Amino acid sequence: MSRITVGNESLVGSLTPSNKKSYKVTNRIQEGKKPLYAVVFNFLDSRFFNVFVTAGGNRITLYNCLEDGAISALQSYADEDKEESFYTVSWACGVKNNPFVAAGGVKGIIRVIDVNNEKIHKSLVGHGDSVNEIRTQPLKPQLVITASKDESVRLWNVETGICILIFAGAGGHRYEVLSVDFHPTEIFRFASCGMDTTIKIWSMKEFWTYVEKSYTWTDDPSKFPTKFVQFPVFTASVHTNYVDCNRWFGDFILSKSVDNEILLWEPQLKENSPGEGTSDVLQRYPVPMSDIWFIKFSYDFHLSSLAIGNQEGKIFVWDLKSCPPVLVTKLSHNQSKCVIRQTAMSVDGSTILAACEDGTIWRWDVITK
Amino acid sequence: MATGMIGTRPLTKEESELELLYGKPVTVYHILQSFSRDRGVKHHLKASHDLFDFNFRLSENGHPNFDVSVKPDAFKNGLLNFDLEEHPRVNYKYRSKSRKRGQRVGRKERKSCKIFDKYADVVPRDETNELPHVNGNNISSALTSTHLSENSNDIPTITQPEIGQCSKGTHVNGALARTQPEIGQCSKGPHVNGGNVSSALPRTQPEIGQCSKGPHVNGGNVSSALPRTHFSENINDIQTITQPEIGQCSKGPHVNGDNVSSALARTQLPENSSDIPTITQLEIGQCSKGPHVNGDNISTSLTRTPLSRKTTQIQTRTQPKRGQSSNTKGPDENGDNISSSLTRTPLSKKTTLIKTRFQPKRGQSSKAKGPDVNGTSLARTRLTRKASHIQTVTQPEIGQSSKAKRPGATRRKGFHPQRIEDEGTDLLRSRQFYHSRTLQPMTLEEVLSEADSDNERDEVFQDLQERLRLNQLVDATDEQKRFMSLWNNFMRNQTVVGDKHVPLACEKFVKLHAKELIKIEMIWQWKTFALYKLCSYRLISAETMDKCSIILQNAKDKEPAEEDADAARAANLAAAAAALKFYGNGA
Numbered sequence: 001m002s003r004i005t006v007g008n009e010s011l012v013g014s015l016t017p018s019n020k021k022s023y024k025v026t027n028r029i030q031e032g033k034k035p036l037y038a039v040v041f042n043f044l045d046s047r048f049f050n051v052f053v054t055a056g057g058n059r060i061t062l063y064n065c066l067e068d069g070a071i072s073a074l075q076s077y078a079d080e081d082k083e084e085s086f087y088t089v090s091w092a093c094g095v096k097n098n099p100f101v102a103a104g105g106v107k108g109i110i111r112v113i114d115v116n117n118e119k120i121h122k123s124l125v126g127h128g129d130s131v132n133e134i135r136t137q138p139l140k141p142q143l144v145i146t147a148s149k150d151e152s153v154r155l156w157n158v159e160t161g162i163c164i165l166i167f168a169g170a171g172g173h174r175y176e177v178l179s180v181d182f183h184p185t186e187i188f189r190f191a192s193c194g195m196d197t198t199i200k201i202w203s204m205k206e207f208w209t210y211v212e213k214s215y216t217w218t219d220d221p222s223k224f225p226t227k228f229v230q231f232p233v234f235t236a237s238v239h240t241n242y243v244d245c246n247r248w249f250g251d252f253i254l255s256k257s258v259d260n261e262i263l264l265w266e267p268q269l270k271e272n273s274p275g276e277g278t279s280d281v282l283q284r285y286p287v288p289m290s291d292i293w294f295i296k297f298s299y300d301f302h303l304s305s306l307a308i309g310n311q312e313g314k315i316f317v318w319d320l321k322s323c324p325p326v327l328v329t330k331l332s333h334n335q336s337k338c339v340i341r342q343t344a345m346s347v348d349g350s351t352i353l354a355a356c357e358d359g360t361i362w363r364w365d366v367i368t369k
Numbered sequence: 370m371a372t373g374m375i376g377t378r379p380l381t382k383e384e385s386e387l388e389l390l391y392g393k394p395v396t397v398y399h400i401l402q403s404f405s406r407d408r409g410v411k412h413h414l415k416a417s418h419d420l421f422d423f424n425f426r427l428s429e430n431g432h433p434n435f436d437v438s439v440k441p442d443a444f445k446n447g448l449l450n451f452d453l454e455e456h457p458r459v460n461y462k463y464r465s466k467s468r469k470r471g472q473r474v475g476r477k478e479r480k481s482c483k484i485f486d487k488y489a490d491v492v493p494r495d496e497t498n499e500l501p502h503v504n505g506n507n508i509s510s511a512l513t514s515t516h517l518s519e520n521s522n523d524i525p526t527i528t529q530p531e532i533g534q535c536s537k538g539t540h541v542n543g544a545l546a547r548t549q550p551e552i553g554q555c556s557k558g559p560h561v562n563g564g565n566v567s568s569a570l571p572r573t574q575p576e577i578g579q580c581s582k583g584p585h586v587n588g589g590n591v592s593s594a595l596p597r598t599h600f601s602e603n604i605n606d607i608q609t610i611t612q613p614e615i616g617q618c619s620k621g622p623h624v625n626g627d628n629v630s631s632a633l634a635r636t637q638l639p640e641n642s643s644d645i646p647t648i649t650q651l652e653i654g655q656c657s658k659g660p661h662v663n664g665d666n667i668s669t670s671l672t673r674t675p676l677s678r679k680t681t682q683i684q685t686r687t688q689p690k691r692g693q694s695s696n697t698k699g700p701d702e703n704g705d706n707i708s709s710s711l712t713r714t715p716l717s718k719k720t721t722l723i724k725t726r727f728q729p730k731r732g733q734s735s736k737a738k739g740p741d742v743n744g745t746s747l748a749r750t751r752l753t754r755k756a757s758h759i760q761t762v763t764q765p766e767i768g769q770s771s772k773a774k775r776p777g778a779t780r781r782k783g784f785h786p787q788r789i790e791d792e793g794t795d796l797l798r799s800r801q802f803y804h805s806r807t808l809q810p811m812t813l814e815e816v817l818s819e820a821d822s823d824n825e826r827d828e829v830f831q832d833l834q835e836r837l838r839l840n841q842l843v844d845a846t847d848e849q850k851r852f853m854s855l856w857n858n859f860m861r862n863q864t865v866v867g868d869k870h871v872p873l874a875c876e877k878f879v880k881l882h883a884k885e886l887i888k889i890e891m892i893w894q895w896k897t898f899a900l901y902k903l904c905s906y907r908l909i910s911a912e913t914m915d916k917c918s919i920i921l922q923n924a925k926d927k928e929p930a931e932e933d934a935d936a937a938r939a940a941n942l943a944a945a946a947a948a949l950k951f952y953g954n955g956a
Contacts, residue, residue, distance in 0.1 A: 126808040163807060206829075222809030230830065231837075273840075 010263070010281040013318065013325025015288070021317070022329050023352060026069025027363040032057055034085070036355035037294070039344045042091045043301055044141050045099055049347045053101050054355055055086035060103045060113065065351055069365055077113055087294075090134040092158050093141035094121070095215070100158055102144050104131030110146055112158045122161035126154060129176075132294075135190075137182045143211065145190055147177035153192050155204065157214040162221045164214045167192070167202050169230030171275070174198075178244045179296070183251075189233070191253055193243035195293075199255055200232035201267055234269050236279040245296040249303060249320065252282065258293050261286045262308065262318075264325075285318050285325050296342040300349035307352045309340020315354055315364070331364055832858045852894040855882055871903060872913040879917040883924035892921065915941075 034057030042048040050065040051074065058079040064072045079086070086105035092112070094100055100121060104110040108131055110124040128150035137143040142159045152168030175195035183189040188208065193199040204211065207227050217224055239257035246255035249264060256262045262285040269277040290310040297308035299320065305328055306318045313336035317328040331352070339357040346352075352364040380388065424436040794817055802811045805822075836854045839845070845853070859881065865874045879886060879895070886895050899917070903909045918941040 125803075125810060128808055163809060166807065220812055222804060222807070222811060222815075224809075226807045226809070228806070228827065228830065231833070 010265075010284050011324035012284045013286060013327060015286060015327055015330075017327045017329045018319070019329050020319075022367050023317070023331050023364040024367055025333055025362060026365045027071050027361075028335075029063075029071055029361045029363075030359055031061065031361060032059065032359045034059075034359055035339075035341065035357040036359055036361065037085075037087045037341050038089045038296075039342050039353050039355035039361065040089055040091060040298075041344045041346055041353075042099065043347065044091050044093055044136065044138065045097070048099065052344055052353060053089050053091065053103075054361060055089040055103050055105070056355070056359060058082055058084040058086065058105075060086060060089060060101060060111075062101070062115065063361075065346070065353075065363070069363060071361070071363060075115065075118060077111075079111070081107065083107070088131060088133045090136050090144060091141075092136045092144055095142060095159050097141075102134050102136070102158055104134050104146055106130040108148065108150075110134065110144075110156065112161070122158060124156050124158070124161055124163065126163045127152070132177060133179045133296075135180050135182055137187065138184065139187050142215070145180045145182065145192075147180040147192055147194070149176045151175060151177060151194070153177055153180055153190075153202070155211070157211075160214055160217055160221065162214045162217055162224045163226050164210055164224070165204060165207055165227055165229055167229045167232070169228055171200075171231035171235070173200065178242065178294070179246050181247045183248050191246050191248060192232075193246040193255055195242045197237060197239050197241060197243060197257070199236045199238065199243055199246055199253065201234040201236075201269070202229065202232045204229070231275065234267055234275065234277045236265070236267055236277075238263055238265050238279050238281055242293045244293045247297070247299070254297075254306070256287070256290075256295075256297060256308070258291045260288055260290050262297065262306070283323060283325050285316075287316055289314075292339065294341060295339070298343050298345050300345040301347040302349075305345070305349050307343040307345050309343050309354050309356075311339045313337045313340060313356065315340065315343060315352060317352070333362070336360075336362055828862065831861065835861075848890045848894055852891060852898065855885070856898070868908055871908040872910070875899065875903065875909055875913055876916055876920065879920045883921060886921060887925045895921075 031054065036054050036056035038055040039052055041050075041052045051062060052065065053060060053062050058081065059076060060078075061076040062074040064074050066072060084105050084107050086103045088105070089101060089103040092100040092102050094114070099115045101113045101115055102110055102124075103113070104127075108125075108127040108129055110127075110131060111120055112122040112124065113119070114121040124146075127146065127148040130149045131146050132149060133147040134144050137145075142157055143155060143164075144158055145153055145155050147153050150168075151173045152166050153173075154163050154167070155165040156163055173192065173194045173196050177192050177194040179194075180190055180192040183191070188203045188205040189201060190204075191199055191201045207229065210225065210227060214224065236253075239255065239259070241257045241259055243255055243257045246253055248254075252264055252266045254262055254264050263281055264283040264285070265279050265281040267277055267279050285306070287308050287310055289312050290308070292311055295309060295311075297306055299306040303320055306320050307315055308318075309315045313332065315331040317331065319326045319328045336354070336356070338360070340354045340362075341357060342355050344353040344355075350366040354362040354364070356362065422438045424438070797816050798813065802816050803809065804811055832854070835857050836850075839850045839854050839857075842850060856878065859878050860874070863874055863877070865871060885891055895917075899909065899914060904911075904914070922938065922941065
């Protein structure tokens with residue numbers, strides 16, 4: 001279905017840091033014993049640009065990043081089931097722009113927490129297996145998509161708790177779906193990737209009426225006419241192993257597999273023939289020692305740099321605006337030896353957070369000269 | 370000796386004379402006394418099982434009763450201790466059909482029940498525990514089937530099965546196998562003591578303490594195993610209900626504690642007179658393998674066999690795991706729906722599985738329950754006449770409480786349609802169900818609505834599929850493909866089956882897709898198709914063509930483009946003419 005065009009070699013980044021910016025550790029918090037799988041800054045609401053949420057074990061905790069490296073805990077929620085292990089968390093909004101936190105984990109239930117009222121707004125039931133990632137549509141923050149181990153991607157309306165669309169079926173993923181991401185500008189499009197080594201781009205254009213209906217649905221959520229979307233717009237096989245993180249970079253996609261690098265590639269779709277297209281790998285960002293799956297990267301709001309951790313507890317910060325790729329800096333600490341599952345960069349890139357397997361959160365702040 | 374027994378009035382003159390002549394009459398009291406002394410059932414029972422406590426007493430009416438209660442430590446972890454070991458399975462040769470399907474037994478009178486009715490007064494007994502001397506001559510012979518009528522003594526003799534004797538064919542002691550030896554019950558009818566063999570009990574009477582496979586008669590219950598034989602021949606009071614010997618373990622469903630009602634079990638008698646008494650009355654103390662209900666859920670046990678598809682072994686609570694639902698990781702059924710589990714399965718469901726689960730339908734008990742079935746809740750409905758004597762002792766349940774605890778069936782339950790329906794849906798109400806495709810929780814009304822979603826069609830998806838399929842055609846232009854997909858989708862939804870339908874379908878199609886067909890290229894597609902395919906097969910005539918053209922024309926008229934209309938009109942006319950000619954030629 002996709003062909004890598006010949007003749008265009010992708011550019012590989014060099015691992016020599018340019019050190020244009022440097023960071024230092026300003027704080028370290030031990031949250032508990034369980035591994036932390038996710039840490040996400042709030043990019044939706046400018047009032048809360050310094051607030052981040054972490055997910056690990058059966059807990060969801062909100063923190064505030066203060067100046068001078070201080071971190072204050074704001075709220076903490078624990079699932080009453082001790083067996084639950086949250087794998088992912090995302091910020092969302094209600095219709096009144098009140099902040100929500102959507103978290104999902106091994107039980108397959110997505111908890112939508114109303115942060116202002118400190119209670120659960122909705123529990124979204126429907127996935128048949130654990131939830132691997134939740135992402136919010138920035139243009140319509142009541143919509144979240146969730147990627148699950150049950151090979152499907154579901155679109156939910158967190159305000160009303162309705163499952164609007166299910167992206168699975170004949171053309172869907174054939175193994176666990178590990179990551180999803182909405183397109184930044186095109187509201188109908190998103191990309192998903194999974195253990196079947198493919199990255200699929202989906203469109204919800206045909207079903208947009210259902211999306212709108214979901215806002216005003218008053219009946220029982222289970223009676224909503226949930227539609228199945230079985231065919232993606234495009235399927236790309238740029239990787240040869242599990243693809244555990246993909247993010248849109250404009251119209252390009254940054255995706256990472258377990259072979260120690262992040263690829264930047266361009267999907268070229270044929271408008272009228274869905275399913276056909278090409279993928280053109282443009283650049284490669286090497287990340288040494290990151291060959292276990294479920295390590296996710298993040299970038300700042302303006303897409304100027306990208307931070308990713310590895311198995312050894314080191315963080316690589318790449319400059320996204322340079323071609324060939326330039327490594328900005330490599331962060332390491334002699335006490336940070338644990339797998340970093342996810343990083344989070346603040347809006348302006350001045351703070352980098354790392355969530356580790358041993359339950360610690362490391363905070364790195366940029367050193368201003 | 371004018372002295373009577375302790376506690377009774379002194380003998381009258383006549384009585385003492387009789388006594389001199391014939392010897393001391395055996396009275397209930399006497400027997401009871403002997404029982405409660407060293408040779409009482411209690412002792413026998415005790416020997417065989419230590420699950421139950423027995424309390425022998427006389428009821429107000431003067432009938433001997435005994436209460437059975439399960440010892441508190443009989444269960445461990447909710448399972449009968451006995452059941453924790455392995456037992457060989459009962460080989461039930463006879464299984465009543467209706468019971469198999471989990472239906473309530475006893476919808477109609479069965480032959481055997483009639484018999485029981487007749488001899489309802491006779492107490493079923495279990496030979497094993499009967500005192501030899503009491504039975505005097507009857508010991509059975511195990512073999513023959515003596516007709517009960519032969520021995521008609523009024524004396525309710527309890528025929529003891531020869532202790533240790535294994536009677537194949539058993540004696541059916543007249544009495545219903547109910548466990549209680551109705552000692553001294555006045556026999557309404559002949560008792561068959563000892564001698565009655567009821568034909569066949571196929572099962573051997575278990576020796577005391579023995580574990581018999583199959584229903585066996587317990588200590589007091591004579592329940593002869595269902596006679597395989599001809600029921601009718603042996604009058605039997607036999608109840609084949611095998612009362613499990615007290616303390617015995619019977620395989621088969623048993624009801625614990627006092628579910629003696631197991632009697633129910635029997636009801637099926639009529640049909641199969643054959644072996645099995647499947648009803649294993651569980652009698653007291655019996656531990657029978659098979660699904661058993663704790664404590665006194667007899668009622669529940671009655672209920673239909675659990676749905677659960679998993680034949681679990683012992684669970685004291687039969688959880689009905691209603692299999693339903695989709696394979697979702699679903700909500701777990703509540704652990705303790707026992708009650709629900711116990712409730713009946715909707716009649717329609719097949720209880721194919723499980724052998725273990727026979728829940729005898731309790732409550733159905735055989736009709737002829739001897740009058741005094743003591744206490745034990747056997748009470749089965751049919752006890753009928755002697756119902757008054759029956760006392761139900763409900764064992765406190767050990768562990769669970771069953772939701773649908775049926776009251777000791779002291780009266781025959783009617784077959785009220787509402788009740789049946791409610792029972793049928795009990796399981797449906799018991800837990801949360803989920804839709805199978807979207808995995809969303811179902812509301813109760815959805816669950817009960819019996820709507821079948823298997824035939825749902827996703828039209829949008831099918832349309833898409835058709836389009837994709839046609840897309841693969843290499844030699845068709847895009848318009849052709851578009852037209853084909855329109856027509857195919859239309860036809861699939863309309864399900865046109867007859868030739869005569871085609872003209873109507875054409876008109877509909879044109880009306881439906883008028884907007885799209887007005888386009889020049891599409892109109893051409895339509896006409897070509899209509900002419901070369903439909904007309905050439907004589908499926909439509911020129912009239913239809915004309916009508917369609919008019920429809921298209923009208924649609925077009927609403928369009929601003931004037932030239933197109935003219936062109937279209939001209940084209941229409943030409944087409945119509947051509948069709949006529951064609952048709953005319955062909956005619």
